Amino acid sequence: MQFVLAAIALILVLVVVANIKIVRQATAVVVERLGAYRTTWDVGLHFKVPFIEKASKTVSLKEMVYDFPPQPVITKDNVSIQIDTVVYLQITDPKLYTYGVQHPERAIENLTATTLRNIVGELELDQSLTSRDHINGKMRVILDEATDPWGIKVNRVELKNIIPPREIQEAMEKQMKAERERRQSILKAEGEKASQILVAEGEKQAAILRADAVREQRIREAEGEAKAIISVQTALADSIKILNASAPTEPVLAIKSLEAFAKAADGKATKIIIPSEIQGLAGLATSVKELFSDK
Numbered sequence: 001m002q003f004v005l006a007a008i009a010l011i012l013v014l015v016v017v018a019n020i021k022i023v024r025q026a027t028a029v030v031v032e033r034l035g036a037y038r039t040t041w042d043v044g045l046h047f048k049v050p051f052i053e054k055a056s057k058t059v060s061l062k063e064m065v066y067d068f069p070p071q072p073v074i075t076k077d078n079v080s081i082q083i084d085t086v087v088y089l090q091i092t093d094p095k096l097y098t099y100g101v102q103h104p105e106r107a108i109e110n111l112t113a114t115t116l117r118n119i120v121g122e123l124e125l126d127q128s129l130t131s132r133d134h135i136n137g138k139m140r141v142i143l144d145e146a147t148d149p150w151g152i153k154v155n156r157v158e159l160k161n162i163i164p165p166r167e168i169q170e171a172m173e174k175q176m177k178a179e180r181e182r183r184q185s186i187l188k189a190e191g192e193k194a195s196q197i198l199v200a201e202g203e204k205q206a207a208i209l210r211a212d213a214v215r216e217q218r219i220r221e222a223e224g225e226a227k228a229i230i231s232v233q234t235a236l237a238d239s240i241k242i243l244n245a246s247a248p249t250e251p252v253l254a255i256k257s258l259e260a261f262a263k264a265a266d267g268k269a270t271k272i273i274i275p276s277e278i279q280g281l282a283g284l285a286t287s288v289k290e291l292f293s294d295k
Contacts, residue, residue, distance in 0.1 A: 021046045021055060028094040032056045040094050059094040063155060066105060070163065071113045077124045082163040085112055087143065088156040096151030104150060108143070112157075115142050125164065132159050 022045055023029050029041040033053045041055075048055065066089065070082040087108060091097045101107045119138055120128050128135070136157050144154040164172070 015050050019048050019050050021048060026061045028059045028061055029055050030057045030059065030094050030098045037095060037099070057094070057098045059091055059097055061091055061094075063088060063090045066108060067160070068109050068112060070161070071116060073117050073120045075120055075125045075128055076122060079125045079168065080165060081120075081125070081128065082161075083116060083120065083159055084161040084163075085116060085139075086158045086160045087112055087154060088158075089147070089152050089154045091151055092153045093151030096149065100150035104152065107150075108147065108152070111143060111146055112139070115139050115146075125168070129162060129164075132162075135159060 021029065021041065023041045023043050025043055027043070029046070031038045031041060031048060031053055033049070037056075038053060066087045068085050068087070070084045072080055073083050074080050089108070097104065116135075116139065119135055123131060123135075136159060139157040140154055143157060147154055
């Protein structure tokens with residue numbers, strides 16, 4: 001009898017332990033009673049009634065990332081492209097998520113593909129390639145509104161990759177290559193132009209400096225000649241003043257004239273006109289010299 005009671009007690013303990021549920025952080029548990037929704041357990045320790053209540057579904061409240069495979073999309077100008085989409089979503093209502101839609105991931109993938117085709121179908125290829133932010137924002141609003149009855153909030157939608165047809169890629173590559181070559185040619189021409197301008201500026205500055213140097217040299221030479229002339233004229237004036245102050249006699253003046261004539265004779269002149277007064281004085285000087293020589 002004691003063995004039976006012990007077995008019953010052990011079974012009761014096991015049943016109680018089995019119906020104790022610990023809900024972890026960032027998760028929620030949907031509980032059903034007799035097949036109907038009863039409540040949602042948050043983080044903490046919970047107990048369910050044995051054989052009546054059931055933990056139907058454990059839902060993660062973390063942000064989830066769905067990376068869907070590339071979807072074929074036709075643009076407004078009839079170009080077929082492949083677009084790889086990434087959706088970031090989070091479950092906000094575990095009850096709606098559990099009972100709102102069957103296979104939520106598949107439903108979101110189909111909804112994303114349909115929405116993407118509708119949006120890109122209104123754009124041309126160039127707009128599709130350059131309007132990612134516009135497409136991302138529009139898809140996020142549409143998907144968030146559509147998944148709200150499922151207890152899902154769409155945080156972000158990103159176009160991971162846009163793959164145009166091979167011939168379009170080759171044409172784009174050729175266009176990009178031509179654009180790069182054009183920019184390179186422009187940069188080269190601008191560089192040569194700048195180089196020629198610098199060379200011309202250098203030659204201009206050099207010519208200006210050479211002209212300034214010649215002008216400065218001529219000015220200094222002229223100033224030197226002017227100073228020399230002034231010095232000569234000053235010395236001549238001084239000598240005249242001294243000569244006048246000494247009251248020279250006519251013989252002295254004649255001798256000075258003879259000295260000036262001698263200096264003039266040292267030059268390169270081929271013809272010299274001798275005044276008559278100096279001729280007489282010269283003859284007198286010659287006679288005196290001969291007289292002293294005879295003696």
